Amino acid sequence: MIKEPFLEIENLEVHFTTRSGIVHGARGVSLHLGYGETLGIVGESGSGKSVTVQAVMGLITTPGEIVAGDIRWKGRSLLGPRGKELLQKIRGKEIAMIFQDPMTSLNPLFTVGAQITEVLRHHMGMNRKQALSRAVELLELVDISAPEKRLGQHPHEFSGGMRQRVMIAIALACEPQLLIADEPTTALDVTIQAQILELMADLQQRLHLSVIMITHDLGVIAQLCHRVAVMYAGEIIEVGDAGDLFDYPIHPYTQGLLRATPRPDEVTERMVAIDGVPPNLISPPAGCSFSPRCRNARDSCCRRPSLVSFGSNRRVSCWCACEAPGVQE
Amino acid sequence: MWRTGWRERLQNLRSLGLELWRDKAGFTGVVMIAALLFMALAAPLLAPHSPADQDLMARLKPPVWSEKGTWNHILGTDHLGRDVLSRVIYGSRVSLLVGAAVVLVAGIFGTMLGLIAGYARGRADNIIMRWIDTQVAFPGLLLALIILAVIGPSLITVIIVLSINGWMVYGRMTRSAVLSVRETAYVEAAEVLGCNSRRVIFRHVLPNLTSPLLTLAILEFARIVLAEAALSFLGLGIQPPATSWGLDVSSGKDYMFRAWWLVTFPGLAISITVLAINLVASWMRLISDPQEREKQFARQMAARGRKHRRKEAAVL
């Protein structure tokens, strides 16, 4: 795995203007992704995971706005007028995205075939025949049987799991280098979830895809991801290698998350919930956003900590971590 | 809802008033309607002449700003020497009266039937809905004209005919409000427990219903004003010697080419009235739907942002 970042998000700030005030959806998010890597972003609803990746794909619209920071793909910015031009060229082609709800993500009035071929015809310049045969290949790739027949059908004739497969097929049509998956299995039954995840793992290996997987389910992360970023209240509070982070969580929130997750191999441990609720993002706290709920909260927590490196592959945003041995700023 | 004290209600009214003030269009509409109401009620005081006063010496006089106009007849006179301004002022009475009466009659009848259909369901519901569907399928002007021709047009018959034509919307809306409350989980629970579900439904239907019903009534008011004007224009509405804006346009059109003011001012009066009502209706629709208000806000912000950026870009 080459670790040069080819997606870089730097200090991203996204604001949403509402009648009750400005919601700070993303507050200084910084991430990077290398070739062939799978990065998981985990956090509760409202933590800013979707906002971050939607910003990458240029899907933030009124009342939302990117107010600060930069997003770079292979070194070139995707923001600003030049960036928008570049983004329009690579969307669907080099970076692709699949969404949470397969019921509403496909246009109900067009055939599945039409929705796959239009990407091929637009980005790859194929003619109808070529696009159709490639579409058949794609449906086979995602394990949909009788692909020729399926191409002429409409989304409502597919089940939820199959629709998500179609979404994956569309996303992979132009052989993207990065696939962003925004909670792709949340809306599906557990058994179907497993199938889709297996499919994604398989594709990831075969096609050497880089993947950003957003989820609130730690199990999914464990199954698919090399690295994990934990988000809370619009910021990244911990990021590191998946296995390592699960075994040795540093940030109190991450620790809390893991404690609250049921583990089949440790039946005797009680599940402990994290007291309190996430802060209101309309007036985000000036200090550490987790401190109101943190057991180790101290005076220094009234200042907002920044991400500091901890060991070779971990970065944590917590004053406790700063003071522990082995920390490098 | 019934228990809010009068203090709270006053506060609610005050915040409503502020909302109205902020929405310039809605505010303008309300002001215009208030002015029209005042004009209708105070007509005898405001109008310089009686609308039926004929002055054959001053026939077809143009408005005061034209060459031959006089201050005696600010908006001119018609072919019988009647003062246009006075006729416009008195005409508001008919339009507002017909509008209010039809909305009341059709509204009450429609709401009642809608409630029956929603509560009783089964046979009664089926019959009522079929009736509505059949009436709705054939739109009203042609039939209205025939009925009026047969029973003789007058203020009362116009109100009756327009009510017959217009009750269905209220019926459908009320019925769907009742049905949507019926389907909620707590009503189902109440029924299972053996409570009188009808009382539960009633208590919850009315609050759900008042706002959309009010908006609908206002929109219908606008439609009725236009309908009455059209009927009077065609000669099957208000009859002379009564004064109606539509009637005036109709008699004015014979002199249209030499006396433009005869057609213009009554028509303008209709347009302004209906516009005011529509503005109020849009505002009401806006405030009764919080999602809409949020979207409106977001759009205003976005538009302001774009304007700002354009200015910045221009400066650079």
Place this chain on the structure above:
Amino acid sequence: MGRYIIKRLWHGVIVIFGVTIFVFVVTRLVGDPVKVMLPLEATIEQRAAFEKQLGLDRPIWVQFVDFMTALARLDFGDSLWQHRPAMTIVFEKLPLTLELAFLGIGLAFVLSIPLGIVASLRPGGISDRSTIFVSLIGLSVPQFWLGLLLIVIFAVQLRWLPTSGVDTPAHIILPTVTMALPALARMVMIVRSSMIDELNQQYVKTCTAKGLPIYRVVGVHALRNASLPVVTLCGWELIRAIAGYSVVVETVFAWPGLGLTAIQAIEREDLILLQAIVFTVAVIVVFINILMDLVYTLIDPRLKLA
């Protein structure tokens, strides 16, 4: 599919009969056709003889049966006014009304799509607010007044167009515009609000994420979904144009279609012609309703006509 059509046809038949019978009842029981046809000084005996001739002295239900059997032959009898078969008159005038209605509503439809789309792209922006403003005015102006104003401006002051009648192709312009403008105002609002709703849907995000150009996202994907309410409104406007507005517009422009004929028939208390007109209009209305249902199924594959 067949079953659905039959159900709709059945409903349509009920409407047609309902309307026709209603007019029959109203005119026979309340109206007095004999009065129209005889001179004022007619004696009672002359009246009675005439009634007998017309069959109006027989019990109402006998008259009704006769009426229905004649209806099956599309025979309403002779017009009291023009003394020739009523249906013949109807068939003469009908094309003119249909022409005006289809042209007017068609024009409104064609113009509403681009105007509504442009307004929906930047809600709250200048084009949106001006579209809403102009539409509100269009909705508030009475159609008959609009027609008269257009005549005064274009036919009298500017002398570009003729004032009334049917003689030249130019004669159809002002009536069409008068028919179109209020409908356009209503349609633009619907196009705009449907497009705004569709542009907020998830599948539009998917299309954008696919990198499709904006004209395709808006003009192909969103527009197709948004078109359903617009088609509904279009059908409704057509029906109202034929069964309602045509009366007003044709009167203003002396356009000799069915609407104008209906007014003239009312003035002359020609109840036979009126029945024929109402029946024909009812049939057309039902036909358009069914046609619209078929168009829906073409647009939306989710609708099953079972």
